[in-house]
Amino acid sequence: MSPAQVAVRVAARAAELEEAEYPSRSTVYRVLRLQVQERERRGQKRSLGWRGEQLALKSRTGEVLSVGYSNQVWQADHTRVDVLVVEQSGAVLGRPWLTLVVDSYSRCIMGMHLGMEAPSAALVRVCLANAKKTTLSLKG
Structure with missing residues (x-):
């Protein structure tokens, strides 16, 4: 549905509800433009995928990294685990954080840390x- 069709439907719905005031055409366009921009932002891929035998990754700065073999590029990720940690007394301590270091080429988990500390550079170092x-x- 085009933005013009949405604006017509908004006006028709307002007439059905006997609303005297409803969003103008330009307001509808502005809201739709913001939603489209948000959808595009969410859709931007950080992993561009395989190009022949090379894996292409995009960094936060927009730089494209070409990964050709295992252990060339590792990535760290922090995730809040959906589990509550409870003391023996029954007091809830909270949800722990899982920090993983993953090999970008093989997707193998290289290192991990599970703890209550919030994500930080120190946890990545661990x-x-x-x-x-x-x-x-x-390697022996």
Whole structure:
């Protein structure tokens, strides 16, 4: 449905409800434009996908990173876990945070940290230390 059709429907609905005041055509266009911009913003992909044998990722700054092999690029992510932590006394402590470091190429989880602390650079450092320890122990 076009913006003009939406504006006509708004006017028709206002007439049905016997409303004297209703949004003008320009207001309807402005609201629709904001909704379209928000939908486009949400639709922007950070992972551009595979291009031949290379994985293309877009950084927050818009730079495109080409990933050709495992362990070339790792990404950290913080997620609030949908679980409540409860003490033995029954007091609710809250929901923990899960911090993961993931290999962009293989999607393998390289390191993790589960705790009550809010996301921070220190937690990413802990995840990277766990990932390094695990990787080195696997190599022998």
